[in-house]
Amino acid sequence: MVKIVSWNVNSVRARLQNVIDFIQTYQPDILGLQEIKCVNEQFPLDVFEDLGYNCHIFGQKSYNGVALLSKMPMTDIQCGLPDFDLNSDNPQSRYIAGHINFTLNNTSASKGIEIINCYMPNGNPVDTPKHVYKLAWTRHLVDLIRQKIDNQEAFILMGDFNIIPTDFDVHDPDGWQGDALFRDDVKGLYRELNFMGLTDAIRHFYPSDPCFTFWDYQGRAREQDKGIRIDHFLVTPDISEMMISASVIDTVRDAPKASDHAPIILEMNA
């Protein structure tokens, strides 16, 4: 069995002990981190290498930053949303991907599985350049995903999407109307991914549990379960057939100095 985790840690340095504790408890084979909030040189590489991980880091000063950690070696590491981030005049570190060579009994995954780990833009407030950037970045990602599906590639798209897919994924749909995470434009982009044939792994296993992944630090949101579901696994059909479980590890959100996001975990046969 292979365990794959995605987690917005909200600073890997401020959260280092939480992440170590998590790894020692859950032993993920692959760990995608978002919002590491440091440049590559500041990433606590030795700690994670000592825990047995190959580390690929796409950092950024103060904001954003993603990392892909794997016990198995990864190949073809891609840092930056292709043909978007790197040639922008405002480069942001939100995308890191790599291939793992699982041995699978199907042809489309014979080349291995691609793990695509994203920290998608928040986009608030709306009617600002930040919102324009969110829509452009996410539009570009969806187009890239369509190309991969047209090529029948096997992949897991995971991370902090900053998209609340439906009313069921938020504690107060009315209160979130108009927010950049809950507008029709980004919900539509998420639906496009659904209609391409990608399975929302957590919702697949929990059709009648909200499965929130984020609770704001403010207003005792966690205690009152005022959460939203914005961290997702979207998987291609051949990977969907391999899934054993997918869930939110929400107890991690209650630890001292917790991130405002809980990790999500996908277990699969491989």
Add this chain to the structure above:
DNA sequence: ATGGTAGCACGGCTA
């Protein structure tokens, strides 16, 4: 109650 929390980095931005 025009705040409230947290991280980065040390003022104000981002979430």
